[in-house]
Amino acid sequence: MQIQPNPRISQASSSPEEAEKREPVPAAAEKLKVVPKSKVGARESILADGVFRGIVVLCALTILVVVGLIVYELITQSRLTMSKFGFRFLIKQVWDPVAEDFGALPFIYGTIVSSVLGLIIAVPLSVGTALFLTELCPRWLRGTLSLLVELLAAIPSVIYGLWAIFVLSPFLRVHIQPFLAKYFGWTGLFTGPKYGWGMLAAGIVIAIMILPIIASITREVVSAVPRVQREAALALGATKWEMLRVAVLRNARPGIFGAVILGLGRALGETMAVTMVIGNRAEIVKSLFAPGHTLASVIANEFSEAVGNVYTSALIEMGLVLFVITLVVNALAGLLVWSITRGMPSRSIA
């Protein structure tokens, strides 16, 4: 139980007069005669308290202001294309800077496909890791393993990109892509020239990058499942896996779903590593071997070289689209995680 702060103590410093009024013991009232002397100090400290409070409120306000500015700038700076193309911007497939004709569809497609691909690879692995860390891992291994997963999150995007260009892509080209083309080519997802880089490589890099975040939130959600649930399942004769399935996973499902959605939010905004391996071609192609483009990668690639206001405006509108998508996705995820870990301190996602 949390102890409520004693109102008399907290008021004593702010209003000595009131404390004097309420003082029932005459002997103690004698002592209170020193109060008038320190009254100036009390008033100063009220002022100082107010100033301090004002400063921290201002700090907190900057967060609101910054987010407000992000929204404001994205909208005002993309006015040009908004009025020129309207909502058709979102469904057009053209990307022609010379003719100043722009459409975002190939980029939205690339963003969604690469992120979903990343999720498909990352979700089983990270949920498995989280379950292993909370339920199976021997104590001596737990610290090391969670440190390793944490370090994976600390590697900068640009280094993932570097590695993906020079190590992952050649490996995919030589070993994985021929295999996939041979056995799964009939699906239409694995056809065409095998460059190594392209949508598949981007999906794999995204998967590696979102593993730690999904794993760490799933871990939190799973630890929030009450111990009695596990004990009850075991007492009914469940094997360990049945216990995990029935007592842990079923209870933690909305939270795990939230973790996955949060991972999706990260995947959608992932920029550098994707830019470096996705191939940067604004086309919608079914094959995952083909190069693609994402909202983030086109901004990173073309923004500093964009000539003309319409071009810049189109890129900023892409940023706006990306912002809105991630906002919706993150809000959804936050709601789901909150529904499970309610009452527990929510860790900020670093």
Add this chain to the structure above:
Amino acid sequence: MPNPTHTISLRRSLTNWLALGSIATAAFIVTVPLFLILGTVVYRGLGGLNLAFFTQIPKPVGEEGGGMANAIGGSLMLLGIASLIGVPLGIGSGVFLAEYGRNKFGNLVRFTADVLNGVPSIVIGITAYALVVVVQKHFSMLAGSVALGIMMIPTISRTTEEVLLLVPQSIREAALGLGIPKWRTILSVVLRTASAGIVTSIMLAFARIAGETAPLIFTTLGNQYWNTSLNQPTAALPLQIYAYAIMPYEQAHAQAWTGALVLISMIMITVILFRFIASRGAVKGAS
């Protein structure tokens, strides 16, 4: 079997072991990319690691040698200025959330901080571009610092709130009971008690932005030479790695790997060091 009357069927026991086996395998697989990436960075980057790398600026394309001194220096300056923006605002808003934030406004700030945390870094880059580059009419170190500083705020503020809430209420009451005003209590007692946690939060934010490239591309732009002016384009380590990685020259690639090694070492050392400090801080708080 502990209970002879209840034996588990073969199918159930098999499923059990299969499932547990795949869970353990998943955990193992997850660590593989870490070792692969770290291994490659060390293997390919170590060769180019010499004094020149830390003391010289890049040589023109195609020439041997040269270093990334200006990029390392540029990164440190960027991080320093970003911290000047991000750390006070982050801690201040964290203090607000923990000490004054049990109300609707506090919840709004909390929610907005989480929103800000989820905004893709490239979008923050666009905002810094619009706020600083468009106004100044040229790329600058300031623009990049603003972008990175903004990214630090939500991380620091939410973690600061968390560690401040861990400080026992009785400590606050003891200080207030001695007649110490609330602001003084927060500054000298609460913040000091939680200092290890706050330092950790700063370092986490630091590690997060140290490798950021996306918001720098069109704010600080990059520079082949030294720059110490706030108003000029500046080289930064992640930018330099990116630029070299996409160049078609062997020497550039080698430099990129060495740059990656330096960058990753800086970040890893920070993370591990401050994880250590945090664990010691936790022990201190428990006693």
